[in-house]
Amino acid sequence: MNVTIVDYNSGNISSVINSFKEVAKDKVNIEVTSNLNKIKSSDKVVLPGQGSFKSCVEALKKIDGLIDTLNEFAITNKKPLLGICVGLQMFADIGYEETETKGLGWISGKVLKIDNQNGKFKLPHIGWNEINIIKDSKIFKDIKNNSHMYFVHSYEFIPEDKKVISATTDYSSKIVCSIEKENIFGTQFHPEKSDKIGLNLIQNFLNLK
Amino acid sequence: MLKNRIIPCLDVKNGRVVKGINFVDLKDAGDPVEQAKIYSDGGADEICFLDITASNENRDIIYDVVEKTSKKCFVPLTVGGGIRSVEDINRLLNCGADKVSINTAAVENSKVVIDSSKKFGSQCIVVAIDAKKNGDKWEVFTHGGRNNSGIDALEYVKQMQENGAGELLVTSMDRDGTQVGYDIDLMSKISSKVNIPVIASGGVGNLDHLVEGIKLGKASAVLAASIFHYGKYSVKEAKEYLDSKGIPVRI
Numbered sequence: 001m002n003v004t005i006v007d008y009n010s011g012n013i014s015s016v017i018n019s020f021k022e023v024a025k026d027k028v029n030i031e032v033t034s035n036l037n038k039i040k041s042s043d044k045v046v047l048p049g050q051g052s053f054k055s056c057v058e059a060l061k062k063i064d065g066l067i068d069t070l071n072e073f074a075i076t077n078k079k080p081l082l083g084i085c086v087g088l089q090m091f092a093d094i095g096y097e098e099t100e101t102k103g104l105g106w107i108s109g110k111v112l113k114i115d116n117q118n119g120k121f122k123l124p125h126i127g128w129n130e131i132n133i134i135k136d137s138k139i140f141k142d143i144k145n146n147s148h149m150y151f152v153h154s155y156e157f158i159p160e161d162k163k164v165i166s167a168t169t170d171y172s173s174k175i176v177c178s179i180e181k182e183n184i185f186g187t188q189f190h191p192e193k194s195d196k197i198g199l200n201l202i203q204n205f206l207n208l209k
Numbered sequence: 210m211l212k213n214r215i216i217p218c219l220d221v222k223n224g225r226v227v228k229g230i231n232f233v234d235l236k237d238a239g240d241p242v243e244q245a246k247i248y249s250d251g252g253a254d255e256i257c258f259l260d261i262t263a264s265n266e267n268r269d270i271i272y273d274v275v276e277k278t279s280k281k282c283f284v285p286l287t288v289g290g291g292i293r294s295v296e297d298i299n300r301l302l303n304c305g306a307d308k309v310s311i312n313t314a315a316v317e318n319s320k321v322v323i324d325s326s327k328k329f330g331s332q333c334i335v336v337a338i339d340a341k342k343n344g345d346k347w348e349v350f351t352h353g354g355r356n357n358s359g360i361d362a363l364e365y366v367k368q369m370q371e372n373g374a375g376e377l378l379v380t381s382m383d384r385d386g387t388q389v390g391y392d393i394d395l396m397s398k399i400s401s402k403v404n405i406p407v408i409a410s411g412g413v414g415n416l417d418h419l420v421e422g423i424k425l426g427k428a429s430a431v432l433a434a435s436i437f438h439y440g441k442y443s444v445k446e447a448k449e450y451l452d453s454k455g456i457p458v459r460i
Contacts (some may be wrong), residue, residue, distance in 0.1 A: 012302040013297070018280050051330035122406045122429060124332055124375055128212045128254055128459040148212065148459040150285060152332040152375075171211055193285050193307060208433050 004031045004042040008059045008066060011050030016084065020046065023202045036069045042156070044208070045073055049086030053111055054097030056086045057103060064148065067104065074106060081209050088179065088186030090155050097155050107181055108158035114172055116128045121172045121202035123154045129169045129177075131189070136160065137166035137180040139187075139204045147197050149177070149189035157188065212459045214254035215447055216287075216408065219244055222261050222311060224270035248437070249282040251444040254459060256282060257310070260267045260290030261353070269366050272304045273425050279305025289337055289378075298325045302333060304434065310335040310378050313351040313361035316358050316365075317374055326373025327383045335408070336374040338362060340395060341382040347395055354382050362395070363402055370403045377403065380411040388414025388435065396426030416442060416450040423456050 003024070005016055013032070020030050031038055039045060047070070049056045060066055074081045083091055092103040095111035104112070118124050128148040133140055149169075156175045159165065167178035169189070177188040185205065191198035222225040226238040240362040242418035245256045256278070260271040262343060275288055287312030288301050298309050298321075314321045315336045326334045339354050340362040342349040366377055379399055381392035391409045400407045406429035413433040422431045436442050442450075448458045 012307070012333060014305040015279060015283075015307055017281055017303060022280070022283070045357060050332065051328075055330075111434050116404065119404050122404055124330070124405070125211065126376060127214050127429065130210065151211075154331075193283060195284050199283060 001027075001043045001206075002029045002031060002041065003044045003046065004033060004039050005046045005048065006034060006039065006066075006070075007032045008063055010033050010048060010056045010059045010086070013048045013050075015190075015192045016046065016048045019202055020206075023175060023199050023206060028031075028206050034063050036065050039073060041083060042073075042079075044080045044082070044205070045070070047081060047083045047087035047090070049084065049088075050088060053089055053097040053103070054099060055087060056090055056094070057101050059140065060090070062063060070104070074184055078207070079192040080183050081185065082205050083184075083186035084192070085153060085190060086186060088188055089155060091186055092157055092159070093186065095155070107159050107164055107179065107185070108161060110155060111155050111157050114154055114156050114175065117172055124152055125154065125171045125175075126152050129171060129176055129189075131167040131169050132174070133167045135166040135180070136177060137185070138208055139178070139180070139185055139201050140166065141156050141204045141207075143197055143200055143204075148194070149187075149198065150192070150193040151177070151189045153188060157186075210457050212432050213428075213451065214252070215419070215444055215451070215458065216255045216257050216430055216432040217248045217253050217433045218257040218259055218410070218432050220259050220261050220434065221271060221274060221354075222263075223267045224262075226362035227261065239272050242281060245278045245286070246281050248444060249284045252448055252460070253444045254430070255285040255287060257287045257289070260288065262291065263437045268277045272300060274359060275301060275304040275306050280435070287308065289335070293321075295321060295325045295328060298329065302329060308333045308335050308376075309447060310337040312337040315372075315374075316349060316351050316360065322369060322372040322374055326375070331373050334374055335378050336369040336375045337378040337380065338365065338369075339380050339382050341405055342392070350382060363398060366403050370405050374405060376406045376408060376409045376427060378410055382411065384412025385410075387412050390414065390418040390453045391426055391428075393421055396422060396428055399428035404428065407437060416447055419447060419451060420454045420456060423451070424454075
C-alpha cells in the first residue's frame with residue numbers, strides 16, 4: 001500500500017512524516033511529495049496543514065494542478081484522505097483567518113475564530129484536551145471516549161451538516177475536532193503529537209480498506 | 210476540558226544532557242534522546258530542550274539531537290537556545306522540532322518573531338523571557354541572563370503577543386535555581402496582560418510549587434528541570450499530585 005503525505009510547503013510536516021513512518025514500519029510505503037502522478041496512484045492521502053487557512057490554501061494553489069488532483073482523489077475516486085489541523089479546515093467552503101479565503105468546498109461549512117469570551121479563554125487553544133466521541137468513526141477504533149489529544153489552533157471548522165462530526169472537544173464551546181464523511185476524514189488535533197493514542201488513530205487510518 | 214501541561218526541560222550542551230536523571234537501567238545517562246524518551250513514556254505533556262552550547266563549532270549538534278528525538282517521541286518538542294534567525298528556526302522545525310523558543314533574538318530584532326510567526330504560524334513560536342525584579346517592575350534580560358535590556362517585562366509581553374508569539378515561556382531569574390518556587394507575582398501579572406498561554410519557569414523545588422504556578426500564577430503550563438532531573442519526582446508523581454489538588458491534568 002502507498003500512502004502519500006502531501007508536501008505543499010505548508011510549514012513543518014516532519015512530525016507527521018515521523019509518526020506515519022513509525023506506524024507504517026515496513027508494511028506501508030509512505031511517500032512525501034507534491035508530485036501529482038504519485039498522489040493519483042496512491043491508495044491514501046494525508047493532507048497536513050500549519051499556519052493560516054489563507055497561507056495553506058495559497059500554498060496548495062501554487063502547485064499547478066494539485067487542487068484538481070486532490071479533488072479527483074477524494075471526490076471523484078472517493079479514496080481515503082485524512083486532513084490534519086488546517087488540512088481539515090480547508091475542507092470547508094470558506095475560511096476567515098487573515099482575510100476571507102475560499103476553501104476546497106468538500107464539506108459545506110466555514111472556519112471561524114474560536115470565541116474567547118472576552119479573553120476568558122486563551123488563544124491559541126494549546127495543549128491536551130479530551131475528545132467527546134459522538135459518532136462511530138473508523139479512525140477511532142480502540143480509542144476510548146474522553147481520550148486526550150494534542151491541540152494547537154485558534155480557528156474552528158463549523159460544518160453545516162452536523163452528521164459529519166465524529167468528535168468534539170470542550171473549549172469555550174463544543175469545538176468540532178474530528179469529522180468523517182464517507183472517505184474523507186479530518187482531525188483538528190494532531191494525532192502525530194498525541195502520543196500512543198495518536199499513533200493508534202494513524203494506525204486505524206492506515207488499516208482502512 | 211483543556212489540561213494544564215507539565216513540561217520537563219533538559220539542558221543540552223555539546224549534544225549531551227548537563228543535568229540528567231540517573232536511572233540504573235539507563236544505558237547512557239547523558240544521551241538527550243534517551244532522556245526525552247523516558248519523559249514522554251512517563252507522561253510528559255511536552256519536552257523542552259534548552260541548548261546551552263557555547264561554542265559556535267558545536268552548535269550544529271543540536272540539530273542531530275532534535276532529529277533523533279523526534280523519531281522516538283510523539284509528544285510536542287520545543288527547542289530553545291541560540292536561535293538567531295528565521296533560518297535557524299526553519300532548520301530546527303525541519304529536523305522535527307514542533308516549536309522553538311526565542312529569547313535574545315526576540316529582544317534584539319523584532320522581525321525574527323514577526324517574520325517567523327507569519328512564515329511558520331504562531332503555534333510554533335514561543336518567546337522566552339528572562340525577567341528580573343528591579344524595584345516595582347521586572348526587566349528583561351538577554352544572553353542567558355547576562356545583559357539587562359532595561360525593557361519592562363509587562364510591556365514587552367504585550368508587544369510579543371502583537372508580534373505573533375503563540376506562547377510565552379517566562380523565567381524568573383530571581384528564582385531560577387533557588388528551588389523556593391515560581392515568582393507568582395510575575396507569572397500572574399504577565400498572564401493577565403496577555404491572551405496567549407503562559408508557561409511558568411524558574412524556581413521549582415517541590416510539587417506544591419507546580420500547583421501554585423497554575424492556581425496562583427495562572428500559568429497554562431509549568432516547566433521544571435531539577436526536580437525531574439535528579440529523580441526527586443517523576444512526571445507521573447507530579448501529575449497525580451496536581452490531580453489530587455483539583456488541577457486538570459492528562460493522566
